[in-house]
Amino acid sequence: MFADLGHLSVxxxxxxxxxxxxxxPLGAQRNDDRLVQSGRIAALMTFPLVLIGCLGxxxxxxxxxxxxxxxxxVSSRATPxxxxxxxxxxxxxxSLLFWCLIMSAFVAAAMVRDWEDAGDKSLxxxxxxxxxxxxxxxxxxxxxxxxxxxxxxxxxxxxxxxNPLLRHPGMIIHPPMLYAGYTGLLVPFAFCIxxxxxRRSDDLxxxxxxxxxxxxxxxxxxxxxxxxxxxxxxxxxGGYWGWDPSENKPLITWLIATPFxxxxxxxxxxxxxxxxxxxxxxxxxxxxxxxxxxxxSGLLTSxxxxxxxxxxxxxxxxxxxxxxxxAALWLTxxxxxxxxxxxxxxFSREGIFLIQNVLFLSTAxxxxxxxxxxxxxxxxxxxxxxxxPPFFDQTVGPQLAALVALMGVAPLLAWGKSxxxxxxRQMLGPLTFAAAVMVALLAAGATQPVPLLLFGxxxxxxxxxxxxxxxxxxxxxxxxxxxxxLALVRLAQRNQRRYGGYLVHLGVVLLAIGVIGKGFYxxxxxxxxAVKLNESFTVGDYTxxxxxxxxxxxxxxxxQTIQAxxxxxxxxxxxVLGAVFPHRDHYPVQQHTATIPAISxxxxxxxxxLLAAWxxxxxxxxxxxxxxxxxxxxxxxxxxxxxxxxxxxxxxxERETVTSPAVAQRAIRAGVPAR
Amino acid sequence: MLSLGTLLLGLxxxxxxxxxxxxxxxxxxxxxxxLPSRREALAQERRAVISxxxxxxxxxxxGKISAEDYKRxxxxxxARGAQILRExxxxxxxxxxxxxxxxxxxxxxRLRKVxxxxxxxxxxxxxxxxxxxxxxxxxFCSQCGRRLQPRQSEAVASAE
Numbered sequence: 003m004f005a006d007l008g009h010l011s012v013x014x015x016x017x018x019x020x021x022x023x024x025x026x027p028l029g030a031q032r033n034d035d036r037l038v039q040s041g042r043i044a045a046l047m048t049f050p051l052v053l054i055g056c057l058g059x060x061x062x063x064x065x066x067x068x069x070x071x072x073x074x075x076v077s078s079r080a081t082p083x084x085x086x087x088x089x090x091x092x093x094x095x096x097s098l099l100f101w102c103l104i105m106s107a108f109v110a111a112a113m114v115r116d117w118e119d120a121g122d123k124s125l126x127x128x129x130x131x132x133x134x135x136x137x138x139x140x141x142x143x144x145x146x147x148x149x150x151x152x153x154x155x156x157x158x159x160x161x162x163x164x165n166p167l168l169r170h171p172g173m174i175i176h177p178p179m180l181y182a183g184y185t186g187l188l189v190p191f192a193f194c195i196x197x198x199x200x201r202r203s204d205d206l207x208x209x210x211x212x213x214x215x216x217x218x219x220x221x222x223x224x225x226x227x228x229x230x231x232x233x234x235x236x237x238x239x240g241g242y243w244g245w246d247p248s249e250n251k252p253l254i255t256w257l258i259a260t261p262f263x264x265x266x267x268x269x270x271x272x273x274x275x276x277x278x279x280x281x282x283x284x285x286x287x288x289x290x291x292x293x294x295x296x297x298x299s300g301l302l303t304s305x306x307x308x309x310x311x312x313x314x315x316x317x318x319x320x321x322x323x324x325x326x327x328x329a330a331l332w333l334t335x336x337x338x339x340x341x342x343x344x345x346x347x348x349f350s351r352e353g354i355f356l357i358q359n360v361l362f363l364s365t366a367x368x369x370x371x372x373x374x375x376x377x378x379x380x381x382x383x384x385x386x387x388x389x390x391p392p393f394f395d396q397t398v399g400p401q402l403a404a405l406v407a408l409m410g411v412a413p414l415l416a417w418g419k420s421x422x423x424x425x426x427r428q429m430l431g432p433l434t435f436a437a438a439v440m441v442a443l444l445a446a447g448a449t450q451p452v453p454l455l456l457f458g459x460x461x462x463x464x465x466x467x468x469x470x471x472x473x474x475x476x477x478x479x480x481x482x483x484x485x486x487x488l489a490l491v492r493l494a495q496r497n498q499r500r501y502g503g504y505l506v507h508l509g510v511v512l513l514a515i516g517v518i519g520k521g522f523y524x525x526x527x528x529x530x531x532a533v534k535l536n537e538s539f540t541v542g543d544y545t546x547x548x549x550x551x552x553x554x555x556x557x558x559x560x561x562q563t564i565q566a567x568x569x570x571x572x573x574x575x576x577x578v579l580g581a582v583f584p585h586r587d588h589y590p591v592q593q594h595t596a597t598i599p600a601i602s603x604x605x606x607x608x609x610x611x612l613l614a615a616w617x618x619x620x621x622x623x624x625x626x627x628x629x630x631x632x633x634x635x636x637x638x639x640x641x642x643x644x645x646x647x648x649x650x651x652x653x654x655x656e657r658e659t660v661t662s663p664a665v666a667q668r669a670i671r672a673g674v675p676a677r
Numbered sequence: 678m679l680s681l682g683t684l685l686l687g688l689x690x691x692x693x694x695x696x697x698x699x700x701x702x703x704x705x706x707x708x709x710x711x712l713p714s715r716r717e718a719l720a721q722e723r724r725a726v727i728s729x730x731x732x733x734x735x736x737x738x739x740g741k742i743s744a745e746d747y748k749r750x751x752x753x754x755x756a757r758g759a760q761i762l763r764e765x766x767x768x769x770x771x772x773x774x775x776x777x778x779x780x781x782x783x784x785x786x787r788l789r790k791v792x793x794x795x796x797x798x799x800x801x802x803x804x805x806x807x808x809x810x811x812x813x814x815x816x817f818c819s820q821c822g823r824r825l826q827p828r829q830s831e832a833v834a835s836a837e
Contacts, residue, residue, distance in 0.1 A: 018698070040699065
């Protein structure tokens with residue numbers, strides 16, 4: 003009964019979207035605020051309505067209502083309560099409903115914000131319309147093409163259980179994070195469309211949606227990292243990234259949203275790049291839809307194949323129509339979006355932002371081409387050719403390295419025009435530091451030139467970013483007579499976006515160090531021939547001794563686990579370091595076997611062991627061993643990036659605005675904002 | 678088939694949502710869009726110019742820009758800022774006092790009236806904690822938030 007009520011509620015949400023999408027712009031046309039407000043409330047109501055839908059499905063999952071087909075396909079009587087809750091997004095139809103829930107939450111949040119400002123008020127009808135249309139589109143898919151509420155006349159006794167791959171903590175928060183990332187970026191998109199419709203030439207849409215863009219970006223970043231962590235722990239890839247289409251899709255969106263965050267600043271500060279920002283926003287939106295269309299249609303094989311269905315072609319067709327309409331709208335507004343200023347000099351912050359933007363987009367395009375290459379090659383030559391990680395490493399890697407280099411130069415440049423000599427002077431210190439790091443690495447035996455240079459690059463950018471804080475704090479200490487710690491805190495408070503952004507840069511550098519470490523110094527070995535009982539083999543600095551396999555109780559009650567034990571000793575001095583227990587979980591109902599790695603080692607060197615196969619009841623077994631140097635830096639870098647976002651986003655409490663005349667005068671002379 | 682209970686619950690939900698959505702339609706008609714005025718656009722550009730000047734000052738202070746470039750760019754931006762201020766002043770002249778100014782005048786007039794109605798200055802008090810002047814009837818200090826005792830305000834009232 004609750005599931006059916008949920009179904010009805012989702013239908014009402016769909017109707018509310020249609021109503022809002024028609025009534026809000028009608029109100030604007032007739033200049034009648036009552037209609038606009040009614041549309042706004044209808045859009046707002048979609049959230050509670052879709053939530054009732056989700057609660058209905060959750061109820062069915064928790065009460066084993068196998069009469070609902072979806073419930074039978076993603077849960078069983080043996081599924082623990084926790085996974086019955088997360089099973090809501092365990093397959094296509096439910097995950098689409100969950101996607102709608104998160105999107106409606108963003109729609110509702112955008113609707114309840116303060117719209118009293120006259121400028122914002124002029125955008126409201128069209129923001130409502132755009133958001134309601136997009137949400138309505140997804141609700142349409144949910145209701146008519148991928149309905150999670152469909153009932154069967156012959157309910158099975160038991161369900162199939164949750165996909166074994168999805169039983170991981172990372173999988174529980176990774177999809178909601180990614181969904182929130184995508185749908186968060188819908189808000190700036192809606193403001194962009196509203197700005198175009200109302201022929202506004204200013205940066206109101208950017209300013210009004212700035213914080214939303216940040217939220218969307220942060221969720222996308224967190225979703226990507228958690229997805230990597232999940233792949234690392236569950237898929238047995240040995241690493242964090244496999245260039246799988248389902249990973250590339252959010253990466254492409256991230257690679258477009260990130261330059262947008264930067265170029266939006268240029269429009270706000272200099273009134274330039276207006277068309278470019280609209281273009282980036284539309285591209286962000288397009289990337290999210292095309293990616294979803296490709297993967298969900300089953301056109302591309304991915305680890306997300308479990309989410310494939312027949313909504314793809316419809317999705318694609320509808321998206322072509324929507325994007326053509328957006329592009330047409332934009333083209334008719336080109337005259338409104340002329341730049342207010344000219345580029346004073348290419349050697350300026352806006353100049354380097356432009357280079358950075360182009361580089362980001364070319365990286366996104368490279369990933370895109372690599373991802374859809376199977377489709378392209380099939381269309382051209384008739385054979386599906388998949389390009390693997392080497393293609394991506396060789397084409398994307400250098401571009402990412404160039405971006406890290408830009409991060410070390412861009413903060414040195416001023417808006418308008420920069421001073422070459424001053425920039426050179428400020429580079430000296432960090433360059434010296436980088437040289438010292440390279441010499442130290444060389445002395446420690448790192449002789450490969452490419453990773454050595456890349457580590458040097460990271461050291462330079464790291465030092466330069468830290469120096470930015472030092473320079474800013476020093477300027478404050480000098481002009482405001484503040485002690486160093488206070489100056490540092492005030493500096494970040496007064497310009498949260500800049501210094502929060504630099505913290506994100508620091509996170510990226512740490513992440514890059516992890517990528518370089520794993521990419522150049524990591525290696526893996528598969529033991530051939532198979533290892534006999536009590537036989538040893540050595541990988542890197544570690545010696546492994548095979549001690550046999552045994553069945554152990556499975557973590558979940560619908561699988562059988564076979565666990566191997568390996569004793570680990572130091573290859574150098576024979577010291578016993580411990581034991582590792584890689585295992586394989588077999589799920590008979592789903593006919594799936596998960597190879598779960600044993601992960602150990604130190605912070606700087608991870609040892610990742612997989613049980614590949616065994617024979618004669620464990621008399622021989624073969625293992626795949628990965629040595630992953632510095633991989634943990636990736637997760638640390640990710641956490642620092644999210645901290646950077648918090649600094650950008652944190653709304654500092656209202657400040658005391660009265661400053662003593664002496665301090666104010668000093669500040670005016672010094673050119674540092676007193677407040 | 679839906680059960681009767683589900684149908685009734687669904688119907689109730691539909692009615693509630695429809696009522697909530699229709700609520701604004703019963704309000705008095707007000708314009709949906711106030712066209713962005715020239716003043717608003719100028720005020721926004723003024724904010725941008727101020728922000729640009731601040732950034733420029735900061736860049737100069739952290740050694741990112743040479744003295745002559747700084748001078749040239751700052752002059753250009755200050756000139757633009759001055760032009761905006763002139764335009765804003767002209768607009769204010771054209772349309773008479775702005776709403777905010779009218780509001781301030783009204784408040785001042787009201788206070789004057791209170792002050793002169795009984796022929797003496799209005800009762801005033803100072804906050805014992807931060808010394809800000811507060812109204813005699815105020816229950817809290819508007820600056821530091823301290824609770825004000827009626828006695829305290831009376832004690833220092835009508836000093837003038």
